[in-house]
Amino acid sequence: MDRALFRRVTNGIFVGACGLATLIALTALVLILWSLITKGIGGLELKVFTESQPAPGSEGGLANAIVGSILMCGLGMVIALVVGILAGTWLAEYGGQTTYGHVVRFLNDVLLSAPSILVGLFVYELLVAPFHGFSAYAGAVALAILATPIVTRTTEDILALQPNALREAGMALGASRAFVIRSIIWKAARTGLVTGGLLGFARISGETAPLLFTSLGNQFMNTHMSQPMASLPTTIFQFALSAYDDWQRLAWVGALLIAIAVLSINIIGRILARETHR
Template sequence: MIAAGRNPVYRRRLAWHKFGIALCVLAMVVGIAFLGWILAVLLLKGFGAVSFALFSQSTPAPGSDGGGLANAIVGSLMMVGVATAVSTPVGILAGIYLAEYGDKSVLGQVTRFVTDIMLSAPSIVIGLFVYAIYVANIKHFSGWAGSFAISLIAVPVIVRTTDNMLNLVPASLREAAFALGAPRWKVAVLVRLRAVKAGVVTGVLLALARIAGETAPLLFTALNNQFFSANMNAPMANLPVVIYQFAMSPYENWRSLAWGGALLITFSVLGLNILSRTLFKQTKQG
């Protein structure tokens, strides 16, 4: 060990190793510092806007005092709920198909390739796509269009997560089910899927967190609505678009509501990520 410490090659490599570790630590500290700065500003300005009126009153008219985000909160919950209800079965079934039949199927390979493209596609492109094929044909914005747009963002996340989770199931478990005479679809649904159900739920939660704060697709599909409305076939208020519009407004109360809405979305996404990581940790331990 002493001889190795005197070796100039060893000492040079050790110095470069320490230098690389120092750069990694510095990058981590800088990243955490900026993240902490953002969260501190958000908490400082967002908590000042949190009140009962924020959850009970609709967005105010330009130049008026008071108001809240009740219509935007309800609109976001409705659109995200519909998108989750649509994307979850589609994504899980597609993931099961890829895990069971995708390796030797041309359709499976194409599906996996398209899924990878959709995962990296800009959300504004998906919004323009839905606008062109749906909104432009029905001649008005709607909550259904917004739900359709964000469901297209959620589907590839669920597909890839389901596919990856199912591939973690040991081959011996599948072979034991086949040896008992179970058909392939039962093995896929009742054995493999049940074994990794926590991981699949994690994928759904990650997709939910992914679409909760999307703004660009909703600008081209759901747009906004100043009034409270539960009509999905009409323009509908939603938190991301309201935050985008209010943050750039000249009115102080609008900017305050934008900070409050940003705080709500941030804590919602944070909670979903913590829950998904907890479920994924339980899956790995199981």
């Protein structure tokens, strides 16, 4: 076989295999979204957002779970943003090329792919077992641990894209390095920092395993973070495994709400990331 023909055939086989793999992935995604829409859209009513978890056979909604998810994800993201932005700034601006910096970056990458259930068990031993009780604070800490590596990596990457001319101009005017980072570099990179926060939020919004070990769940409306608190993922887990049709319908509604939230956040993050690169 002619070498040029062999290369064209090999290239065609490779492109075809990539296209087939893409088609399989898109088909699976479409089937998942179709299942969520067809089984969840019918139960999407106003009471889902205004009423708490019902008893089997009773009318109710997911208001307590929605509020709990917002509170725990919100507190978790506050922690993750503070720690992640500071850690990413240190890696990008100060010690990223030192031995310690390489170790921190490696451990951050390991934590990026750590199973969430291990994080839940760790926080359980740290904040649940010693205090003899589940709490939303423990759930927020578990979610923060999962989101922090994403914020750290995004912060480091986006700060590394900022031109050195900004740093040099600020220091040439007599400003300290810390002032230049806070007042110039962070402002120039604020869109990317927001993108990192949105990606971190999308990562933790559907986590179930860490919350089963930390916040546990609550069938009533509760806003006290020191007590067990409901969340959409744990409520979906409970309802989906039940034998009651009304609970299973609510589980599909909750799954649809999470899918819509995650999809929306990812779309916003992509748009902001594109604007940052421009």
